[in-house]
Amino acid sequence: xxxxxxxxxxxxxxxxxxxxxxxxxxxxxxxxxxxxxxxxxxxxxxxxxxxxxxxxxxxxxxxxxxxxxxxxxxxxxxxxxxxxxxxxxxxxxxxxxxxxxxxxxxxxxxxxxxxxxxxxxxxxxxxxxxxxxxxxxxxxxxxxxxxxxxxxxxxxxxxxxxxxxxxxxxxxxxxxxxxxxxxxxxxxxxxxxxxxxxxxxxxxxxxxxxxxxxxxxxxxxxxxxxxxxxxxxxxxxxxxxxxxxxxxxxxxxxxxxxxxxxxxxxxxxxxxxxxxxxxxxxxxxxxxxxxxxxxxxxxxxxxxxxxxxxxxxxxxxxxxxxxxxxxxxxxxxxxxxxxxxxxxxxxxxxxxxxxxxxxxxxxxxxxxxxxxxxxxxxxxxxxxxxxxxxxxxxxxxxxxxxxxxxxxxxxxxxxxxxxxxxxxxxxxxxxxxxxxxxxxxxxxxxxxxxxxxxxxxxxxxxxxxxxxxxxxxxxxxxxxxxxxxxxxxxxxxxxxxxxxxxxxxxxxxxxxxxxxxxxxxxxxxxxxxxxxxxxxxxxxxxxxxxxxxxxxxxxxxxxxxxxxxxxxxxxxxxxxxxxxxxxxxxxxxxxxx
Amino acid sequence: xxxxxxxxxxxxxxxxxxxxxxxxxxxxxxxxxxxxxxxxxxxxxxxxxxxxxxxxxxxxxxxxxxxxxxxxxxxxxxxxxxxxxxxxxxxxxxxxxxxxxxxxxxxxxxxxxxxxxxxxxxxxxxxxxxxxxxxxxxxxxxxxxxxxxxxxxxxxxxxxxxxxxxxxxxxxxxxxxxxxxxxxxxxxxxxxxxxxxxxxxxxxx
Numbered sequence: 001x002x003x004x005x006x007x008x009x010x011x012x013x014x015x016x017x018x019x020x021x022x023x024x025x026x027x028x029x030x031x032x033x034x035x036x037x038x039x040x041x042x043x044x045x046x047x048x049x050x051x052x053x054x055x056x057x058x059x060x061x062x063x064x065x066x067x068x069x070x071x072x073x074x075x076x077x078x079x080x081x082x083x084x085x086x087x088x089x090x091x092x093x094x095x096x097x098x099x100x101x102x103x104x105x106x107x108x109x110x111x112x113x114x115x116x117x118x119x120x121x122x123x124x125x126x127x128x129x130x131x132x133x134x135x136x137x138x139x140x141x142x143x144x145x146x147x148x149x150x151x152x153x154x155x156x157x158x159x160x161x162x163x164x165x166x167x168x169x170x171x172x173x174x175x176x177x178x179x180x181x182x183x184x185x186x187x188x189x190x191x192x193x194x195x196x197x198x199x200x201x202x203x204x205x206x207x208x209x210x211x212x213x214x215x216x217x218x219x220x221x222x223x224x225x226x227x228x229x230x231x232x233x234x235x236x237x238x239x240x241x242x243x244x245x246x247x248x249x250x251x252x253x254x255x256x257x258x259x260x261x262x263x264x265x266x267x268x269x270x271x272x273x274x275x276x277x278x279x280x281x282x283x284x285x286x287x288x289x290x291x292x293x294x295x296x297x298x299x300x301x302x303x304x305x306x307x308x309x310x311x312x313x314x315x316x317x318x319x320x321x322x323x324x325x326x327x328x329x330x331x332x333x334x335x336x337x338x339x340x341x342x343x344x345x346x347x348x349x350x351x352x353x354x355x356x357x358x359x360x361x362x363x364x365x366x367x368x369x370x371x372x373x374x375x376x377x378x379x380x381x382x383x384x385x386x387x388x389x390x391x392x393x394x395x396x397x398x399x400x401x402x403x404x405x406x407x408x409x410x411x412x413x414x415x416x417x418x419x420x421x422x423x424x425x426x427x428x429x430x431x432x433x434x435x436x437x438x439x440x441x442x443x444x445x446x447x448x449x450x451x452x453x454x455x456x457x458x459x460x461x462x463x464x465x466x467x468x469x470x471x472x473x474x475x476x477x478x479x480x481x482x483x484x485x486x487x488x489x490x491x492x493x494x495x496x497x498x499x500x501x502x503x504x505x506x507x508x509x510x511x512x513x514x515x516x517x518x519x520x521x522x523x524x525x526x527x528x529x530x531x532x533x534x535x536x537x538x539x540x541x542x543x544x545x546x547x548x549x550x551x552x553x554x555x556x557x558x559x560x561x562x563x564x565x566x567x568x569x570x571x572x573x574x575x576x577x578x579x580x581x582x583x584x585x586x587x588x589x590x591x592x593x
Numbered sequence: 594x595x596x597x598x599x600x601x602x603x604x605x606x607x608x609x610x611x612x613x614x615x616x617x618x619x620x621x622x623x624x625x626x627x628x629x630x631x632x633x634x635x636x637x638x639x640x641x642x643x644x645x646x647x648x649x650x651x652x653x654x655x656x657x658x659x660x661x662x663x664x665x666x667x668x669x670x671x672x673x674x675x676x677x678x679x680x681x682x683x684x685x686x687x688x689x690x691x692x693x694x695x696x697x698x699x700x701x702x703x704x705x706x707x708x709x710x711x712x713x714x715x716x717x718x719x720x721x722x723x724x725x726x727x728x729x730x731x732x733x734x735x736x737x738x739x740x741x742x743x744x745x746x747x748x749x750x751x752x753x754x755x756x757x758x759x760x761x762x763x764x765x766x767x768x769x770x771x772x773x774x775x776x777x778x779x780x781x782x783x784x785x786x787x788x789x790x791x792x793x794x795x796x797x798x
Contacts, residue, residue, distance in 0.1 A: 120625045189636055193629045200596075201619030201628060208613045209599040209620060227632065231640040235647065242738065247728040250651065250735075266656030266731060271647055278643070306605070314600060560614055562604040582610075 023122045024549075034130075036122035037549065038107040041129050043440070045103030048129075049096050050515075052136050056091035059084040061508055068501025070482045070494075078481040079167040082151030085479055087143075089154030090177070093283065094184060095136055097425055101290040102188070102226065103132060105432060106195050106219045108440070112539035113216050115204025115557050115579075117550045119194040128194070131187030138180040147171030153479060155276055158251040158269045162244040165257065174244060178237040185230045185237075195223045204538075206559035210314065211578070213537045213563040214307060217314050218293020221321040222286045228325070229282035236275040243267065273335055277328035284421050285324040289317055291428040292359055295381045297563070298431050299363055301535045302378035303370030304574050306564035309362040316355035316362075323352040333401050334408045342401040349399030353392070360389060371567065371574070375533070376450040380431030383458045384424050391420025394469065409479075412472020415465045423461045430457070430514070437518070438532050442545050443525030449517040453510055460507035467496045536577045537563040596620050630776050634783045637746060641787055644742070645794060648735045652798060660732045662795055663719045669712035670792055676705030677785040680778040687771040695767050695774065696758075702781065703754050706747055713740055732798070739791055743784065750780050 025031035035041065063084050066076045076084075107125070111118050119125045142149035151167030152160060152174060164170045168177075199220045203212070212220075239250040243264070251272040252264035300307045307313060329337060329345040363385050372378065394416040398404045407413060430453070437445050476483065476493050483489050531540040543553040557579035565576040572586035599620065603609050621628055651657065683698025685691075717737065725733050757773045 121629065189633070193632055196632060197625050197629045200621055201625045203619075205617040206614050208602065208604070208616045209596070210602045210604045211613060227636050228639055231636060232643050235640055235643045238738065238742075239647070242734065248734040249656075249728070249731055250647070263728065266654050268651060268654060271650050274650075275643065275647065310605070311600075311603060318600075558614075561610065 023118060034126060036118075036126045038111050038119045038122070038125055039440075039547065039551075041125055042104050042107035044129050045099055045107060045132065048133055048136055049099040049104060052091055052140070053096035053100075055140070056088050056096060057508055057511065059088040059091070061505060063088065064501040064504040066481060068498040076481075079151060080148070081481040082153070082479065083149050083167050083173075086151050086153055086156075086177075087139075087149050091139070092422065093154065093287070094181070095139065097287045097421075097429075098188070098226070098283070099132060100429060101287060101425070102195065102219065102223060103129065103191055105215075105290060105294065106191070106223065108436070109215055109539060110195055110198055110219060111202075112542070112547060112551055113213050113537055113563075114199060114202065115207050115538045115552070115559060116198060116202040117552070117556070120198045120202050121194050124190045125194045128187045128191035131183055131190065135180045135183035135187060138176050138183060142168070142173050142176035142180070145172040145176065147173050150174040150177045155273075155280070156240070157276075158240060158243065158267070158272050159253060159255055159264070162240065162252070163255075163257055170244075175241060178241045178244075181237045182234060182241075185234045188226060188230060192223045192227045195219060196227070204556045204559060207538075207578075210311065211559055211562045213293070214296035214310070214313055214317070215290070215293040217317050218290040218296075221317050222289040225282045225289070225321050225324060226286045229279045229286065232275045232279040236272055236279075240272065270332075270335055273332050274329070277331045278325070280331060281328040282321075282324045285320055287421055287425050289321065291384070291425040292317060292320075294432045295384050295428050296359075296363065296366075297535075297537070298377045298381040298428075298435055299366050300564050300566065301435070301533050302375050302381065303367050303372045304566045305366055305370035306562075306566055307362065308365035308368075309358070310562065310564065312358055313362055316358045319355040320352060323348060323355070327352055327399075330399050330404070333404045339401075346400050350396065353396060353399075356392060360385065360392075375434075376445070376447065376454055377431040377435035377533075379451075379454045379458075380427045380434065383454070384427040384431065387419055387427060387458075387461065388424040391416060391418075391424055395420055407472055409477050410472035411468045411476045411478050414478050415468035415472060418468075419461075419465050423465065427458070430454070433518075435533065436539075437521070438528035438545070439539055440546055441522050441525065442528060443521050444528045444532065445521045445525060446517050449513055453514045453517065456510035456513075457507055460503050460510065463503035464500050464507065467500055471496060534573075534575050536561075536565055536575050538578055541577050541579050595622070624772065626772065626776060627779075630779060634780070637783075638787070641739070641742070641791070644735075644739055645791075648739075648794070648798075651731050651735070654731075656731065658730055658732060659798060660720065660725055660730060660736060661723075662792075663716050663723075665712055665715050665719060666792065666795075669709050669716065670788070672705050672709045672712060673785050673788055676702050676709060677778075677781045679705060680774075680781040684771075684774050684778045687767050687774045690767050692761075692767045695770070696761055699754065699758055699761070699774065699777075702777075703751065703758065706751060706754070706781075710744055710747060713744055716740070736795060743788055743791065746787075747784055750777065750784065753777060753780075 023036040025035060025037070030036075032040065035044075062076060063081065065073055066081055107119070110116075147168050147170070149168050150156070150161065150173040152169065156174070156177070160166045160169070162169050162174055168174050199212070199216060239248075242248045243250050243252050247263055249264045249267035251269055252262075252267040253269060254265040255262050296307050296313060327345060327348045329341060330349045333342060367382075394412070398407060398413065398416055434445055434450055437443070471493055474490060474493060475488055483493070528545070530545050533540075538557055538559070539547070541557055542548070542551055558581075559578045560580065560582055561576065561578055563578055565578075567574045568576055570588055572588055576585055602613070604613065619625070679698050679702035681698075683695050683702060686694025686698055717740070720733065728734070753773065754777050757770050757777060760770055761767075
């Protein structure tokens, strides 16, 4: 395998973009608030996502306090517990992870990594953020309305989601949730169009699709998935809103509530479940694929080795994306279905493990004989592989009907999905922040605090979720406020719950150390070099760090190779940036010359 | 297609370098705005497709009662076709630099669209007058919902249409609104095709 072109080649003239095409901010408001620069929008997205994510984190602490030391906190009622469960789930999946990976990393990295000045539609990009913020505010408002937010569970299953027995079911709680989701989807669609079109149409000279870093492939495929999957949630949100507000019966069957026959009749709750999971399963990969891409780049850079099987990695991302649309009903085994459908969805679920396993093998083989630097991003990347494999394997268990049915409503499922789409992607988020923080700020994050953050988070996550698998096996149900006198659950389950709560609180507080590290390092962190990790991709080749307006100098970079030219035999440096002309690569002098 | 050819390449090979170094431009041969609109149209198509799938699924349940299509819906369909034709006529005018044709096409197209929306409101009122009421009949609920969703998309298109008309009114050259007019026409054709499909669906169910 040859990574560079050793012969002298004809020069390729650089591409220029007329200044008139660029967005120019003229005031404080247009530079920092209503800004159309994707880098600022990325920071706005990330900041908002982290703030609402902290709300989700606090909700998880409250849940854990109730489970660990039941009946100690009077303000955690059964109703509020269900509200915490619901809001925690929705916040973490949609408003934190999706927004952070696509709105945050997507906006910051796409234009830089493909060598563009900015996104192709900066104004629409700006609108995307403000609509996202509006969605977040509507969601937060539901905490303050009479009856509080919805407690229907993050899946919002009807009929219970809009019945009076469910917290927030007949008040504004559920309505605000549905409206917020609708706004989120509208905002995301605006951003998503930008990501896709920018990647397809605005790459710099020489940046072919197959020279793009895998981060971009992950974000690109996840965006396509989201554009096709979110409509299912949008449609179901509209229909459920109509059921709730106008009394239609799209999803609501004939039902008696507290002895009273309601006016609903004939609707199909299962129809909602199909629509929800047609969105819900791709959503797992909307979060996972950017993480796959980012972790590939982190591993390659910090192991000083080209990514193993680049082309297969790209195809695996695309294959996973496509297959993610034909596995949704494995979330519905307990709803009942024709056994042949169960067989079909169990089979597709097992098939999707194949491209996923290819990625895991390739990550491992990337590390093989690499010059591994155990930097903080690398620690998080390795932790991701381990965690993703653990969470993925329990997914194979649950993908089988006969195993899923008894485990479906237990803590085993909670452990599984937190490992695979909670902890694993969050580890990548952390690794990515430690990796790209110097690019965004020109300063390094504090290493000691970073290592403390890593080890507490990584070990703590296992202390939380490994025992939870056991709780599931012994039958501890999920979404229960209290076990009370449940005979089949051993006393040890309560002790284990208390232990998990202590671990969760410690891990939670470690995140405060991380946020403190960020806030302090922005202003007082050690100044970083221009390319501290000696990476090859274009975001590190800008004229200034942090990148200025328009990203690059007057001339856009020209790309001569893929993003994985590390430790290339015969070259002096152990990396060759994508934009270094082949004639300028420093070659080792042959012996005796 | 360029996209599929590209993803089969091997970026680590010297021979591929020669090809890739000369590579410049987008993966899909069309302006970014046109591509974005096509992707948006695809997303809208998914929204309506899923709604129709839900409609079909809901039809299987016992309480389904078909509703008649008021005659005015046929008239609305003709008005929407006229609107789409007018938009295309405006595009031809812009391409041939015939300003009056461009302006007339846009105005007729916009007016027909507004008339279509008014007609759709009349449909709802007629169904109400006939004694139908949405919550009691899922077929009608779907009809109202899909009609409203389609109308919202027309309203969105009218925002872009209005911006184009205002720019023309301010004296901008016809060639400068060619792209926008083409995009409007494409969007109108899509909304016509969408409504045609929905209308046929309503009639056969």
